[in-house]
Every structure is written in structure tokens, then in C-alpha cells.
Amino acid sequence: MTLGTFQFSFGALVLCFGFLLLLALFFLIFSARRTTEDDDRLADLADERQMREDQRMAALMKAHAEMQGRMAAMTEVFGSKQAELNRTINERLDGLTHRLGTTITEQTRSTHENLRTLQERLAVIDAAQNNIQSLAKDVVGLQAILSNKQTRGAFGQARMETIIADGLPMGAYAFQDTLSNGNRPDCTIRMPNGQPPLVIDAKFPLEAWNAIRDATTPEQKKIASQQFRRDMEVHLKDISDKYLLAGETQDTAFLFVPSESIFAEVHENFEGIVQRAHRLRVVIVSPSLLMLSIQVIQAVLKDQRMREQAHLIQAEVIHLMDDLGRLDDRTRKLQSHFLAAQKDVDMILTSADKLNKRGAKIEAMDFEPAPELAGRSNAPGPRETSAESRTGLLKLRVVDED
Structure with missing residues (x-):
């Protein structure tokens, strides 16, 4: 076979055709292997991303569980403080009620005594009036008496x-x-x-x-x-x-x-x-x-x-004066107790406000993946995903510290 100035034999042509065929086969095998490696790499990246998402979700669940535990502890503390405050207020109210009852009893006794004294004086006045009337009758015989x-x-x-x-x-x-x-x-x-x-x-x-x-x-x-x-x-x-x-x-x-x-x-x-x-x-x-x-x-x-x-x-x-001093000391102690109780109530209200704010922040958190991330064809790299995880954990830590 003559091609231009070159002459090829049939065997040479067969060899050339076989070489080209082998070359094409090798290229196909290499392409298929590279495609398989890319698929494996994509699967590994997807698995790694899923694992990081699971870890992040586990961290969020752990933080949520810790938050619930703290809220339960604070609720228990609030309940104990409320019970103690109620007990203290009830004791003081009982004391004040007892003192008020004693005072009312003494005032009632004093009023009855005054009424009894008034009745006795009225009786004396009536007797004196009767005596005056009798004396008026006896004035007639005074001349004879003085004689x-x-x-x-x-x-x-x-x-x-x-x-x-x-x-x-x-x-x-x-x-x-x-x-x-x-x-x-x-x-x-x-x-x-x-x-x-x-x-x-x-x-x-x-x-x-x-x-x-x-x-x-x-x-x-x-x-x-x-x-x-x-x-x-x-x-x-x-x-x-x-x-x-x-x-x-x-x-x-x-x-x-x-x-x-x-x-x-x-x-x-x-x-x-x-x-x-x-x-x-x-x-x-x-x-x-x-x-x-x-x-x-x-x-x-x-x-x-x-x-x-x-x-x-x-x-x-x-x-x-000693009794008056003791009364002043007890009054000041009672005033300090009332001030301490008011301070405890203010602290409890402050804690309740903080709990409400934290609950609102937790309620406002979005744990679902963003739609734009779900629609991407190429997954983010390991470093980028790790940075997002660290950012989310940092936000949870900041919320917890607040």
C-alpha cells in the first residue's frame, strides 16, 4: 500500500490499527477509573459533611439538654426561694395578726373598763342628786338644828x-x-x-x-x-x-x-x-x-x-427607755427583713427575665440547613464546614453565657 511517498505493508497497517485500538481502550479505561474516583471522592465528602452535620446536631442537642437542666435547676431554686419567701411572709403576717389581736383585745378591755367607770360615776352623780334633793328637804329644819x-x-x-x-x-x-x-x-x-x-x-x-x-x-x-x-x-x-x-x-x-x-x-x-x-x-x-x-x-x-x-x-x-430601745431595734430588724425580702424578689424577677430572654433566643434559633446550601452542586470544603461548625458552637456558647 502506497501513501504518498511512503509504502506500507498490510501487516504494518494492522499493527498500527491495533496500537490505536489499544490506545483508545486504555484511554477509555483511564476515563472510567477517574470517573469512579471522582464519584468515590464526592461520596466521601458527602459522608464527611453528614458526619459533621450529625456532630453539630449532637452538640446542639447536648447544649439544649444542658440548657434544660439549668432551667430546671433555676426553676427549682426559684420554687424554693418562693416557698421560703411565702413562709417568711406568713410567719410575719401571723406575728402581726397576733399583735393586732392582742392590741384590739387590750383596747376592748380598756374600753369596757372605761365604760364601767363611767357607769359608776353616773351612779355616783345620781346618788349625789338624790342627796341634794334630800338636803333641800332638810334645809327647813336647819334653823332648829342651829338653835x-x-x-x-x-x-x-x-x-x-x-x-x-x-x-x-x-x-x-x-x-x-x-x-x-x-x-x-x-x-x-x-x-x-x-x-x-x-x-x-x-x-x-x-x-x-x-x-x-x-x-x-x-x-x-x-x-x-x-x-x-x-x-x-x-x-x-x-x-x-x-x-x-x-x-x-x-x-x-x-x-x-x-x-x-x-x-x-x-x-x-x-x-x-x-x-x-x-x-x-x-x-x-x-x-x-x-x-x-x-x-x-x-x-x-x-x-x-x-x-x-x-x-x-x-x-x-x-x-x-430600755423597752423603747428594744422596740426600735426590733422595728429596724423588721424593716431590714422587709428590705431583704424585697431585694430577693427583685433578684428573682431579674432571673426570670433572663430565663425568658434565653428561651426567646433558643426559640428563635433555626436548626434546619439553609436552602442555598442544599441547592449547591459542589459541597463546601472541609475547612469551610469546620469553620461554620465552630461559628455555630461559638454562638451557642455566647447565648449560654448570656
Whole structure:
């Protein structure tokens, strides 16, 4: 066979054709092997990607389980704190309820006692009104009573004793007490601070006074007035001589007049008698003045008793201040407990807010693969996938730390 200037034999052509055929066969085998290796590589990459996705999903499930465990622990802590807070509040409410009940009971008892005292005073007022009515009936017979000298003296003595007994405590006075000279005044009042007693005489010369009242002519009235003046001067001199003893009695004595009208007329019409009484250190007193004097003496005695009991009062004041200090300390402790409880409630609310935020962040997470990644024909390389996994784990760690 001639090809141009070259001549080939049939055997050479067969050899050439066989060589080309072998070459084509080798190329086909190499292509098929390369295609198989690419398929295996793609399968390995897919398996590796699936394994990394499984690892990432396992990590996410582990983080989710840890988050649920922490949420359960925090829920348990919140429940215990809530129970403790409820128990503390209930105890304090029980204490306050007990104190309030005690206070109400005491107030009720005090109110009942005050009502009972008021009823007793109303009963006393009713009795006094009945006594006044009875006294109004007995005024008619007062003239007959005063006509007798002994009865008249007993009447003045009774009025004086009533005023003194009503105004002074027992032991602060004595009736018909005997002095060192043997005389017995109608009443002696013991003065405070070891001072001598005060003497009161109730024997007012009422006969001469009644004679003045009964006089019908100026001459009779003049004679009766002179007799009354002499009787008063004699009686004042007797009081000064018998009852004013140096060191044993006070320097001044009282002459009790059993009527306010007689006392007023004596001071108005018999100024000389009043002046002589002052010179003899005898004070003429009416029932009102005697009552006022008794009240002054009572105040002095009360002041003396308070001075004598000053150390007891001071001790009671110290105890009162101690009780007040304890009350202040307990009030401040109660206030600190309330502040601590409020702080615990605020911390619990803060923790609950954090839990809500974390739950919202977990709920907002998307664990499905992105659609653009699923549609790619070429899978990402190992380094890129590893970087995405690390980024996702880092985001979970940041969420957990928040």
C-alpha cells in the first residue's frame, strides 16, 4: 500500500490499527477509573459533611439538654426561694395578726373598763342628786338644828371633817388630837418635810351672829354687833393661846366658818375682827377657802411623795427607755427583713427575665440547613464546614453565657 511517498505493508497497517485500538481502550479505561474516583471522592465528602452535620446536631442537642437542666435547676431554686419567701411572709403576717389581736383585745378591755367607770360615776352623780334633793328637804329644819349650841358645833365640825376627809388621804390629818398642853383642837393636818401640823378650829360663835340677824331695830343690831365682836376677839385669843405652840404647831391657825354668806359679811362689815385675826396669826376660812387650802396641801404632799419616790420613777423611766430601745431595734430588724425580702424578689424577677430572654433566643434559633446550601452542586470544603461548625458552637456558647 502506497501513501504518498511512503509504502506500507498490510501487516504494518494492522499493527498500527491495533496500537490505536489499544490506545483508545486504555484511554477509555483511564476515563472510567477517574470517573469512579471522582464519584468515590464526592461520596466521601458527602459522608464527611453528614458526619459533621450529625456532630453539630449532637452538640446542639447536648447544649439544649444542658440548657434544660439549668432551667430546671433555676426553676427549682426559684420554687424554693418562693416557698421560703411565702413562709417568711406568713410567719410575719401571723406575728402581726397576733399583735393586732392582742392590741384590739387590750383596747376592748380598756374600753369596757372605761365604760364601767363611767357607769359608776353616773351612779355616783345620781346618788349625789338624790342627796341634794334630800338636803333641800332638810334645809327647813336647819334653823332648829342651829338653835342648839352643841348641835351647831357638831354641824360645823361635820362640815369641816367632810371637806378634809374628801381632800386628803388617810394619815395626813387627825381629829381631836391632843397637844402637849392638853388642849384638843378640832383638826390637825400633818405637813410635809417634817414640818409642824396645821391646826383648824370649827367653833365659830354663831349665837352672836344669829342675834345680829334677828335684831329688828338699829339699837338691837348695834348691841348684837358689839357682842359678836367681843365673842370673836375672845375666841381668836383662845385659838392663839391654846393652839399656836412654838415648834409643835404651825405659826398660823385656821378658824372655820361653816357658811359662805357669814364669811362674806364678816369681811365686809367687821374689818377690825379680820385685822385682829391677822395679828393673832389666825386665818378665817370659809368652806371654799378651806377646800382650796386642802387642795394646795394635797399638791404639796403629792410633790413630797413624788420626791420620795423619785428613784423609783427614775428606774421606771430607765426601764421604759430600755423597752423603747428594744422596740426600735426590733422595728429596724423588721424593716431590714422587709428590705431583704424585697431585694430577693427583685433578684428573682431579674432571673426570670433572663430565663425568658434565653428561651426567646433558643426559640428563635433555626436548626434546619439553609436552602442555598442544599441547592449547591459542589459541597463546601472541609475547612469551610469546620469553620461554620465552630461559628455555630461559638454562638451557642455566647447565648449560654448570656
